[in-house]
Amino acid sequence: MRNGWSPFNIVSVTVGFAFLYLPIVLLVIYSFNASRLVTVWGGFSVKWYGELIHDQAILDAAWVTLRVGLISASAATVLGTLAATALVRFANFRGRLLFSGMVYAPLVMPDVIMGLSLLLLFVAVDFDRGFWTVVLAHITFSMCFVGVVVQSRLISFDRSLEEAAQDLGCPPWKTFFQITLPVIWPAVAAGWMLAFTLSLDDLVIASFTSGPGATTLPMKIYSQVRLGVTPEINAVCTILIAIVSCGVTVAAIFTRRREVQRARDERLAAGGGSPAQAR
Template sequence: MARWSRFNIASIVLGFGFLYLPIVLLVIFSFNESRLVTVWAGFSTKWYGELFRNQALMDAAWVTIRVGVLSATVATVLGTFAALSLVRYRRFRGRLLFSGMVYAPLVMPEVITGLSLLLLFVALGFDRGFWTVTLAHITFSMCFVAVVVQSRLVSFDQSIEEAAMDLGATPVNTFLQVTLPVIAPAVLSGWMLAFTLSLDDLVIASFTSGPGATTLPMKIYSQVRLGVTPEINAACTLLIGIVALGVVVASVISRRRDIQRQKDEQAAFAN
């Protein structure tokens, strides 16, 4: 059994400290009594109350949540179908072009993606607002879902689907009752990733947003240029909490599914 050396322990401590110490400080100073975010004056939760009374930030947060949920849901559906096409249909005309278009947003700079979508919406005569931001987020987050689901489908045992269809199940019923439950953890992980990317996006939303569609990252960025306020620390802390809670819930659901699947396999083997 490998022993922990001082170098390994120091590397882990420094690595995690570099990654998470700024986040910890942000959370701590969100409970600061003073308006000066760099001077600790005692514990207080008053800035969370000020945050909920800040109508501009609340409106931006509501827009962000709606865009995130809608774009993540649509991106998960489209990304799952794209992954199925790439894994199950290995030979069809235009497959190379299709796979390249699916993976392109992964390596495309956000500035180029945002500018190209802006030019597209202007050319089509779309008024920039909630729906243009949602479409833009679907465009760049769908590829992440496709990669996550595809990695699960590669190791999927297709003989299970063949057995279901031999017993009379239609392709649709086979997908809904056999394939989807097995790949559900990957689909849920893809949804969480798409939702987190939507919450985090600033560049693409800046190009495609319009009046009444200011997202929370855009609002925070515009205020930070004038100085960091305790309300911004409180808003960022709540965002961290939402994302962390979502990750924990997804992990628990995935773990329970794995345990239930193992129990079903053991019961089937015993019979």
């Protein structure tokens, strides 16, 4: 058949997507179930979303998770970008192998090992576990993911742009913020979104490093699921799915518009026009 879409390929893709997304679809459907029994359909209802407004424990956990995600993703983006810049731009400094190993170790280290090691560290330095220990833990394991994304963009970056700016008298730090950062900004933004998503999803490391008043939403959901799945949990998970889906959609639209604008500018440049005329 044309384009390689044989019956086997079609069936494989269908089964694969069904395996990945059918449980999510069922979760969303049963979040609108009027019955408290999650396996028995009792009609359409949104009352469980209303119940979430009065569930202070869920709201507190969601607020902690949001704050942890925003702070840790922002800090991890800054540190990961700096680490990627050092690894790409200063390839021959002493200790580079050790530095790169320390930066990327969380990529292959099990979450249980990382959570336990961070717990022992906080206990050794007598740092009370709570909100900030969770933030530090999330910065530690998400920074490496930002570094990988930004490093892949810096490798293909045209260094002649920076050299031209510095030849014209632009200082190195100003060159980075006015030339380099705008070019690699999509990779930096992608790294931030990845770090934020990983922070929202983390359960194991947060369980080791959290303390009183620092219960995250995954921890709260897990503690309730151990006693049985309730419609409120389905509603919370549906809201999270909607937030992530909206974020991915907005990012895809933004990326698509940038690609269209870049292609338009390239066509104008090839034809002798200026990008300003296209805008």
